[in-house]
Amino acid sequence: MAPSGAEPPQIRFTDVAFRYSEYDVPFWARANTQDGRWHCAREAPVQYMSLSPDAAWADLLRHENLRTEPEAAMVRMPLWVLKVDESRIVDYSSFEKAEAAGFPPDALIDDHWARCQAEGARLRALGMRGVLGPSAAVAGEVSLTLFGGRRAVDWDDEPLVASAVPAKVVTVGAPAMGLVGKVRFSGTEHVGYSAYAEARGRREGQ
Secondary structure (H helix, E strand, O other): OOOOOOOOOEEEEEEEEEEEOOOOOOOOOOOOOOOEOOEOOOOOOEEEEEOOHHHHHHHHHHHHOOOOHHHHHOOOEEEEEEEEEEEEEEEOOOHHHHHHOOOOHHHHOOOOOHHHHHHHHHHHHOOOOEEEEEOOOOOOOEEEEEEOOOEEEOOOOOOOOOOEEEEEEEEEEOOOOOHHHHOOOOOOOOHHHHHHHHHHHHHHHO
């Protein structure tokens, strides 16, 4: 774990992100009612999203444990695109970056969230606005988590406050055919982390 007072590597994130939401808005304004990777229930609101549509759909398939193409084809869910412009985003977007910062890289994709929840509390106490990390649902993708409440505004609006995020629904439908076969479900190997750990082992053995 990184030193309790150390500031981790951080960037300004200016790009689009994606998330599914069964509600008519894409963000939590109040505290989340269930635990998540970077928060515990009834803490301040936390927003989870992905940097590609496939990664967002993969999160849904993993969360709902939809393991077959017929199950995935039955999904009818709004997928939102979000125009994010945030500073003080912690950059754990690769296993290498997390390890260099002193955070155990396997925690980023662990099915047990305790280490990330503790780190999320530490990052919020440091005033961080969010964190990038490898997707636990599909290798090679990146997830973005924002700390604090957000409010969706029209896609063409110029946000006047930091909590306002331009957003719109891009589709109401199902994941692409073939995505199920790429999803890493709970209890199974994360091939991205396995490749990283194998490469690290080779380096250390030289």
